[in-house]
Amino acid sequence: METKEIEKLCQRCKQSYSDSSNDASSCRFHPSFFVCRRHDDQKRYYELKPDDPPYAAKFYDCCGAEDPNAPGCVTSPHISYDD
Template sequence: MEEKKREMEKETEKICKRCKHSYNTSSNTPSSCRFHPSFFVCRRHDDQKRYYELRPDDPPYAAKFYDCCGAEDPEALGCTTSFHVSYDDD
């Protein structure tokens, strides 16, 4: 009986295509996945007022940030939460 339960749990474990974490479908909630809905871009920010740390080889107009929230760290926690989405879901 216990072995059957473990097999069922393995079958429902998936990888989220947004945050790349593994999750169990039975515990997927509206706040399970934290991600950025937009890309990390390299361009001038719309507000034109922010100071950006640029490397010496970067062009002077370059700015690097998430287009959705303005976070400048590519490793920044996502600004949006939602359900995990599996690669199987289309």
């Protein structure tokens, strides 16, 4: 009799996975939030104020990617909601 693996849902990337396919690089995610601050000099990040100029950008706080659909900048094993 064949045992069927239980599919789990990853907390970070929201993909389904099984324990047998879960390795150190299975999950790709951003460890920080997508934020809205200006980062004009790439060294300091500022909170947006009402008078801020229109070049204020939205980006991931962890890696600076400005596309909200950018692939994650960190990999690790998946983490289940059941773990």
